[in-house]
Amino acid sequence: MHELDLIRAATEDVASARVLLQERTDALDAIIQTALDHGISMDDVAEASKSSLPGNEQDSGRPQPLLVA
Numbered sequence: 631m632h633e634l635d636l637i638r639a640a641t642e643d644v645a646s647a648r649v650l651l652q653e654r655t656d657a658l659d660a661i662i663q664t665a666l667d668h669g670i671s672m673d674d675v676a677e678a679s680k681s682s683l684p685g686n687e688q689d690s691g692r693p694q695p696l697l698v699a
Contacts, residue, residue: 665675 662675662679665678666672
């Protein structure tokens, strides 16, 4: 039954991560909308939105969605 405890714990971790990701996505959407409202161009927003994290490449050959509130 140890495996079931691990599954439950991992499931809770994933659920918590999803909530946190949604909160951060909502915050990013609001920041982007504020930037656009203040006259920053969509090109500048898109450039600033590129991830600098390794392994999070956004040039996979298909357009990436831009989060806008």
